[in-house]
Amino acid sequence: MHARQLVTIVLAAVFLCGQAAASEQQNNTVDLELILAVDVSRSMNTRRLKLQRQGYVAAFRDRRVADAIQSGPQGRIAVTYVEWSGADHQHVVLPWRVISSHKQALAFAKDLEEQTTKRTRRTSISAMLHKASKMFNSSGYDALRRVIDVSGDGPNNSGALVEQARDELLEQGVVINGLPIMSDPADMPGYYDLANLDMYYRDCVIGGPGSFYIPVTGMKNFAKAIRMKLILEIADLTPPRQQKLLHRANYVPPSTGNHRANCLTGQYAVRPTKPSVR
Known part of the structure; x- marks a missing residue:
């Protein structure tokens, strides 16, 4: 084999390897990595759990959610569905998968609808956030958000x-x-019910650029709230560009005043001693 031919073969191999690497990187690039973290603690009665699951299923079946996904630069997102309760319970119901079409969104909804739900004790938002950190770091995707x-x-x-x-x-x-x-008049009041849970989420849970929360003030509005929330998250709609839309979604910006929720409310309700710092 002549030296010129050998050089040509080597260069071709390098080019093909580069193309393959670029293709693999492109396949792993998404507009958004989204973790749907859903409460299944025992305070969530059977009715709430059913409406909650149905709300997410209906949202992914909605064409508007698929349109929001396809509106991004990559036109694709990676999403996973996790059910959580106490500090030791974060169950990945549906692992990471890419959605880039209405057909794939429908498949996600179908798979989610077929899964069972297990209720367990306590409510550890903090443990779910720690779990999320590990899930993002090991997802294998390259996300813009x-x-x-x-x-x-x-x-x-x-x-x-x-x-x-x-x-x-x-x-x-x-x-x-x-x-x-939020507490629903149709439900019996629970020990851990918090009248100002929306303020608690505002001051103690949400955060980051463009973060928001949508209070669910009645379970009959749950599906609508989920659909609106997903569209806002996926399409990255933030004020002031979409003020009217956010107003309809009950958007409330993070607190900037002195009237803050007590972020220890739930933990002191369980035990009077000071909670441990991780």
Whole structure:
């Protein structure tokens, strides 16, 4: 084999390897990595759990969610669905997968609908945030944005301090959004029910550029709230560009005044001693 031919073969091999590496990197690039973190603690009764799951299923079946996904520069997102409760329970119901079309969104909805739910004790938002950190770091995707969406019906009452866990995640560039499920008159009041849970999420849970929360003031509005939240997160709609849309979504900016929620409320309800610092 002539030296010129050998050089040509080597250069061709290098080019093909480069193309393969670029293709692999492109396949791993998404507009958004989204963790849907869903409360399944025992304060979530059977009715709430059913409506919560149905809300997410309906949202991913909605064409508007797929349109939001395809509106990004890459036209694709990576999403995972996790159910959580106490400090030792964060169950990945659906692992990371890429969605870039309405067909894939429908498949995600179908798979989610077929999964069972297991309720367990306590509410550890902080443990879920720590779990999210590990999940983002090991996802294998290269995302322009990373968002965790936390839905729940009570304050942190187990595990590390929620503010500390939140701040650690924010330092990694993750945006935390919230879906506080407010007490419903149709339900019996619970021991950990918090009248101002929306303010608790505002001051103790959410954070990061463009972060927001949407209070669910009645379970009949749950599906609508989830759909709106997903569209806002996926399309990265933030004020002031979409003020009217956010107003309809009950958008409330993070607190800037002195009237803050007590972030230890839930943990003191469980035990009178000072919670451990992680």
